[in-house]
Amino acid sequence: MIQTERLTLREFTEADAPFVLSLLQSPGWLQHIGDRGVYDLDSARGYIRKLEGSYREFGYGLWLAALKEDGRPIGMCGLLKRPTLPVEDIGYALLPEYAGRGYAEEAARATLQAARSRWGIDRVLAITTHANLRSIRLLWQLGFHLEKSIYMEGDEEELLLFSTVPEA
Incomplete structure (x- = not known):
């Protein structure tokens, strides 16, 4: 678990399936991240089981971001280890009603x-679409640098690949 000033980042559990369904069906997720085949509570639980596999294998993964004051889930943030990328990448997403309030930056910095x-x-990578200007702006604020454009396996859309620079 990770605590910030306003957030708690914790591992997902199957009890979070209704939230996962809501987040993965939100317009921003579908537009900028894409359809992950989560259409009902059963498929949301399946998505969570994949996240749990990452926790077991690597010790990290995507975490649920909840408001510290009341535990209300608002998004996710964490590290992914994809076979198609040389090192870990960061992923983040918020429900639309929590965007623009600094929560994504707070979670990503933590x-x-x-x-x-x-x-x-x-060294951490990040990928985003050309159209996701909010994400691009956040990556600049976090100190990421644009490396190049890439195509991920099975994806027809060109993506931007960003990376952190190791601290001296």
Whole structure:
């Protein structure tokens, strides 16, 4: 678990399936991240089981971001280890009603700090679509640098690949 000033980042459990369904069916998720085949509570639980596999294998993954004051889930943020990328990448998403309030930056900064301090990960990647200007702006604010455009396996859309630079 990771605590920030306003958020708690924790592992997902199957009890979070209704929230996962809501987040993965939100317009922003579908537009900028894509359809992950989560259409009902059963498929949401299946998505969570994949996240739990990452926790077991690597010790990290995507975490549920909840408001510290009342535990209300508002999004997710964390590290992913994809076979198609050379190092971990950061992922984040919020329900639309919580966008633009600094929560994504707060969660991402805490995730990057945990990557360095807990797992010794200095270089982190990030991928986003050309159209996701809010995400691009956040990556600049976090100190990421644009490396190149890429295509992910099975995806027809060109993506932007960003990376952190290891601290000296």
